[in-house]
Amino acid sequence: MLALYEPYVQEFLNYLRFEKRYSQHTILSYQNDLEQFFTYLAAEFDGPDVPQITAGLIRSWMASLKEEKRTAKTINRKVSALRSFFRRQMINGVIAQSPLTTVITPKISKRLPVFVAEKDMAAVFKKPGSPKEDATGVEEEEVDIEKGMTEWEKEVGKLIMAVLYNTGMRVSELVNLKERQVDAHYSQLKVVGKGNKERLIPVSAGLMKELQDYMAKKRLKSLSEVEFLFVNDAGKQVNRGRVGRLVKKYLTEVTTIEKKSPHVLRHTFATHLMNHGADLNAVKELLGHSSLAATQVYTHNTIEKLKEVYQKAHPKGGG
Known part of the structure; x- marks a missing residue:
């Protein structure tokens, strides 16, 4: 400087x-x-x-x-x-x-947030070796996404994918998540977002059970004294770069979208909620947005979904 x-x-x-x-x-x-x-x-x-x-x-x-x-x-x-x-x-x-x-800043062309299709996200969480259907409806063998990973990397990697997709949290929020922020009693996570603002994100009973099982395995590996929830084999806090590589590895096997980052999973979380009728204000709170303006972009994806449904289902939709 x-x-x-x-x-x-x-x-x-x-x-x-x-x-x-x-x-x-x-x-x-x-x-x-x-x-x-x-x-x-x-x-x-x-x-x-x-x-x-x-x-x-x-x-x-x-x-x-x-x-x-x-x-x-x-x-x-x-x-x-x-x-x-x-x-x-x-x-x-x-x-x-x-x-x-x-000073006038250049205009930015508005692009819809990139997200992963629901069927592709479902493929991420299938067990290796389980059959899947290809585009023709014929079953084929599932690719082992976790090939070459250690058992602990598999444990951490799949859980990181589940937490990102099920909560929509930012990658910075995930890597700094601590065990004490996991509230099993109320089945929720306390997340510290931008400006140190706290928010509570509910999680399913199934995901909470996975988190509890994972923390139990941390104790067996004598990693229970590490305050951060997600750690590597050496007991060190998982960093942003590692999470980015994990997400890219998993998504590369299931989708052809160009961007394959943790933020895409945040977009996916919000888009899937909106496509299933979630209230915009609720999505705003779950994402930790300070205003509705940032959340409203996901309504465009919902409109595109409605257009697709109309074109496929209505007798005059394709005309």
Whole structure:
């Protein structure tokens, strides 16, 4: 970080950490975006002080990002980080007005959330070797998704898939889930989301039984003193990268969708709920969204589902 900007940036990051209580992952994202912006200013415009930064300089940076083939979504996220930073500088009295007031961000084409079909999710949880039907209705042998994995990796991997799909929690929420957040009595999980906001997510009796069995096996492996729920063979907390690889491994065997990430399972959770008539506000609470706007995107998938049903079932649907 350039010395000129470091005091401003550090104060802002401390504000995010201690007042907004953002996660370390989110804070690092803000830090990277700000460092990139100020490095650009230093290289192209000799590093003007914060009060001298204009809308023109920001537009110039945005143009450079576009030349680097950055997507509109990425550019908007970076500009959003700047917006928060300059809003903080106004509160601190460093500037009188944000230079972003007249900056227009690029439009993002709205895309429906990618999700896994219900039949494909069902295939994830089938036992290896059990028969399945192909597109023609002919039974074929199920691919062993867990081939090459240790017994503990299988235990943890399948349970991680079940928890992500059954709760819709974020990957950061999952890796930081602790045993004490598993409430067997009320069959629910206490999740700590963005801004350290807590929410309760109900789980089925079947999934709770799997979680209890898993924790019992942790005790047998002398891993019971590890506070994090999901651990690897060595008793270390499972990290985001490992979860991402696990999800990709499982989904690669059952679906041809391009994206195969933990966040896709979050989309899948919400979409399947909506397709089965769940209340939008209830889905919002389960996902931990701060507003309905973020949840409403799933209603579009529901509409597409209704169109499909209409076209297949109504006598004039295909005309």
